Amino acid sequence: MRRSRPILTRCFLLAALLAGHINVLAQDLPIESQKRILFPHPMHQKWQVSVGVTTTAMPSDITEELRYRIPAGDVHILKNITGGFYLDGRMSVQFIQNLLTLGPRWAKPLNDRISLAIGNDIGYWFGFINTGGIKTKGNGWQNYPNVSFGYRFNKGILLTLKAESMMNLSINTTAGEVPVTYEYGLFSGSAYTVALEQPFYGKKSITLAFRAMYTNFYWQTWTLFETFDRNLFFPQVIIGVIL
Amino acid sequence: MLIHKIIYFLCSVLLLSCHQTLKPEVPEVAWTQFDSLPRKLSVQQFHNLQGVYSIIGTDDFGPLAVLKWSYTVQEQDTLHYMSILCENEAAYFICSGKRSGTNTLLKGYWRKPVNTETGTVRIHIPDETVGKKMAIQVNYGDDEETPDKTMTLTYLRPLNTKQDFEIIGHRGGGRMGDLLPASENSVALLRMASQLGATGVEIDIQLTKDSIPVLYHDDKINDRLTQKAGIRGSLNEYTFEELSAQIHLKNGERIPTLEQALKTIVFETPLHYVWLDAKDSASHHLLRKLQTEYIQKATSNGRTVEITIGIHDEANLNNFKKLPLYQSIPSLCELDTTEVKAINSKIWAPMWTEGLQKEQVQAMQASGKKVFVWTIDKAKDIREFMLEGGYDGIVSNYPSLVAFYYYTRE
Numbered sequence: 200m201r202r203s204r205p206i207l208t209r210c211f212l213l214a215a216l217l218a219g220h221i222n223v224l225a226q227d228l229p230i231e232s233q234k235r236i237l238f239p240h241p242m243h244q245k246w247q248v249s250v251g252v253t254t255t256a257m258p259s260d261i262t263e264e265l266r267y268r269i270p271a272g273d274v275h276i277l278k279n280i281t282g283g284f285y286l287d288g289r290m291s292v293q294f295i296q297n298l299l300t301l302g303p304r305w306a307k308p309l310n311d312r313i314s315l316a317i318g319n320d321i322g323y324w325f326g327f328i329n330t331g332g333i334k335t336k337g338n339g340w341q342n343y344p345n346v347s348f349g350y351r352f353n354k355g356i357l358l359t360l361k362a363e364s365m366m367n368l369s370i371n372t373t374a375g376e377v378p379v380t381y382e383y384g385l386f387s388g389s390a391y392t393v394a395l396e397q398p399f400y401g402k403k404s405i406t407l408a409f410r411a412m413y414t415n416f417y418w419q420t421w422t423l424f425e426t427f428d429r430n431l432f433f434p435q436v437i438i439g440v441i442l
Numbered sequence: 443m444l445i446h447k448i449i450y451f452l453c454s455v456l457l458l459s460c461h462q463t464l465k466p467e468v469p470e471v472a473w474t475q476f477d478s479l480p481r482k483l484s485v486q487q488f489h490n491l492q493g494v495y496s497i498i499g500t501d502d503f504g505p506l507a508v509l510k511w512s513y514t515v516q517e518q519d520t521l522h523y524m525s526i527l528c529e530n531e532a533a534y535f536i537c538s539g540k541r542s543g544t545n546t547l548l549k550g551y552w553r554k555p556v557n558t559e560t561g562t563v564r565i566h567i568p569d570e571t572v573g574k575k576m577a578i579q580v581n582y583g584d585d586e587e588t589p590d591k592t593m594t595l596t597y598l599r600p601l602n603t604k605q606d607f608e609i610i611g612h613r614g615g616g617r618m619g620d621l622l623p624a625s626e627n628s629v630a631l632l633r634m635a636s637q638l639g640a641t642g643v644e645i646d647i648q649l650t651k652d653s654i655p656v657l658y659h660d661d662k663i664n665d666r667l668t669q670k671a672g673i674r675g676s677l678n679e680y681t682f683e684e685l686s687a688q689i690h691l692k693n694g695e696r697i698p699t700l701e702q703a704l705k706t707i708v709f710e711t712p713l714h715y716v717w718l719d720a721k722d723s724a725s726h727h728l729l730r731k732l733q734t735e736y737i738q739k740a741t742s743n744g745r746t747v748e749i750t751i752g753i754h755d756e757a758n759l760n761n762f763k764k765l766p767l768y769q770s771i772p773s774l775c776e777l778d779t780t781e782v783k784a785i786n787s788k789i790w791a792p793m794w795t796e797g798l799q800k801e802q803v804q805a806m807q808a809s810g811k812k813v814f815v816w817t818i819d820k821a822k823d824i825r826e827f828m829l830e831g832g833y834d835g836i837v838s839n840y841p842s843l844v845a846f847y848y849y850t851r852e
Contacts (some may be wrong), residue, residue: 210481220782224706258666259619259664259666260618260619261619263617263619263659263666264660264661264662264666265662265852333793335795361683374794374795374796375795375796376797377794377795377796377824378796382821382822396749424820426556426559426819426820426839426840427556427557427619428531428556429556429557429558430555
């Protein structure tokens, strides 16, 4: 058995560990005054908006010689509802292919520093791409049940660990006029995110996250019409500014 | 603090879990009864086992199995194999055979190329069971475990061979991403292709700096196809000697020359069709020379091997037209049917995304051309193009699946 570990992944996680460690002893900042988008905690504001980019490395097993990492523009919006409930909506935009997700969250602080959240996002992706003179189009519904664990360090450092199940509810693709068969199962894999959020310039905050996806279908690869029924690794880096 | 330790632990777990897909090795488990035997099976004994069988006792591989024998020649020794081709997840078994008294023993491995599942297999066939009502007990296991699961193959009918149909292994038999034990476009994979059910192969040709046609798909030397090496860039920046000295394909093989590949196909395998897909259109005159030479060598060896030069774009076409008497050169054209007729290609090869194109297919066949479609890997599409489209051949990364549907046709 052979394996390789991406250096980027290791560097990011080591940086996350160090950042957390350094800030453990720094001055505290109350949670109410901290902006956050991924950290699982009941909202104090009506809305919270973040804009940023997400870049995903595609495995060569399916992209072959095309090594592309096209960043997607991200808009992430939280809407406070009541009593620890809020709505989480996200738009991931590449124009030729896009993903929208929306779902409820329920967050519960366990103590002054630790909090948890559970949620479920419904996602819809769609795309239109002309590949090699063939007009391809695709869309699909997805579902992401998720659980998040948050730890608030001193000085406003928020660490979030999030686990998601990735489910395909439908996949519809066509190449020209030919419907492309996708034999997919309901459960396509899982994703694990480690995220840091902290105050940035002005009154803004910044999100820096690494998401490791292990899935047999990632929506951004629908044009490749791949046939594998095994989970491939899609590392993703997420950077956002919370407005 | 305990919580910090927990966080560090969780991050460490994530850190350590970040690895790519594990590559399945070919599993092997000792079977003393088989390993100690010197006697190999004869061609006739392999032939007697060929057929379409029902699978009883497991849903792991689908309801039917195709048993088809093949061979490779290595160092003047002919090695025969029995392949069992199944529907589920393009599963295939590859077994070698021996005789033990009045029994036939088969030993090998199975694999599902769409995922990483694999395992061992042992088959024990007493002579008295061989015949039209044959029921073969198969023991198989997962990974390198002793094969402790059982299924029974019950003979249903002979293999379909009514239609003239080409089962073409893409890139010599499959992609690197399918995690086969041999690299794409390697001699090892060409030897394996017929065990995967292929009757022909498509291979990718590029020129080295010293104008030697070699098999390689990508534009650059990269980590997808090669083990880590000190050189990077395009193949045409290096001589063949430099490439041979410094580059190993992913599974350890050397980049083969086209001549090595054709020699392997003609003299060491039962493959009878080759599609030369030239990435560098300037190489056509070199391809033509080797094409002529190996068609003749095959004929001298008592075999018919059809070798066609592929034409996939305008530059390719224009260079092909510069060859003397190009209309008499066996070629395959991916462009529209007008061009196919203009250069008198023997084969028209549209991409599957163009759709079934039944009328054009029938028109080309009526004018004496064959029509192959590329590259189809999904079961439903393979069935559709084979049964409804009426194509004469399918290029696939899963030739075992194409072979399954072809041989089980009624």
